[in-house]
Amino acid sequence: xxxxxxxxxxxxxxxxxxxxxxxxxxxxxxxxxxxxxxxxxxxxxxxxxxxxxxxxxxxxxxxxxxxxxxxxxxxxxxxxxxxxxxxxxxxxxxxxxxxxxxxxxxxxxxxxxxxxxxxxxxxxxxxxxxxxxxxxxxxxxxxxxxxxxxxxxxxxxxxxxxxxxxx
Numbered sequence: 001x002x003x004x005x006x007x008x009x010x011x012x013x014x015x016x017x018x019x020x021x022x023x024x025x026x027x028x029x030x031x032x033x034x035x036x037x038x039x040x041x042x043x044x045x046x047x048x049x050x051x052x053x054x055x056x057x058x059x060x061x062x063x064x065x066x067x068x069x070x071x072x073x074x075x076x077x078x079x080x081x082x083x084x085x086x087x088x089x090x091x092x093x094x095x096x097x098x099x100x101x102x103x104x105x106x107x108x109x110x111x112x113x114x115x116x117x118x119x120x121x122x123x124x125x126x127x128x129x130x131x132x133x134x135x136x137x138x139x140x141x142x143x144x145x146x147x148x149x150x151x152x153x154x155x156x157x158x159x160x161x162x163x164x165x166x167x
Contacts, residue, residue, distance in 0.1 A: 060137065065136075066164050069133065069134050074160060077124060078123075079127075080127050081119060082119050083148045084115040084119045084150065085152055087149045088150075089110045090116050090145070090147075091109075091146075092105055093105075094106060095142075098132060116148070119146075120146045124144065133164075137166055143165070
């Protein structure tokens with residue numbers, strides 16, 4: 001009986017994981033460390049596997065291509081991101097052209113932190129040039145979310161995501 005209950009839980013968890021990876025066209029890898037990140041980029045994001053090759057709505061690009069683009073972009077950015085002290089949530093949005101060039105940035109943070117915003121902007125700027133957009137997508141809105149907790153003693157955790165919405 002115990003094994004049957006355990007197997008049912010494993011199947012349920014597997015289904016939840018598979019559904020969540022299929023339904024999202026964004027990358028959201030997470031990193032936790034015992035020490036703050038360095039400029040050398042000690043953190044590496046793992047790419048989520050794609051289950052769908054269907055074209056997305058309002059774009060000629062497939063969900064798989066968009067998901068891969070988001071994962072590649074986050075992997076590029078996280079290696080450049082230096083954490084600001086405190087509990088920070090920073091969101092950067094802007095338009096991105098097919099050649100990977102960015103328009104004007106909109107940056108918000110909660111709680112408001114100029115240091116956290118500057119760290120996020122710097123990570124994005126140092127990650128340029130971004131890759132070409134997926135085939136079939138001429139321009140999009142890119143949203144990059146940076147979440148971190150760091151203290152002066154070196155304890156830290158971080159996560160983030162990249163979302164790409166066709167325009």
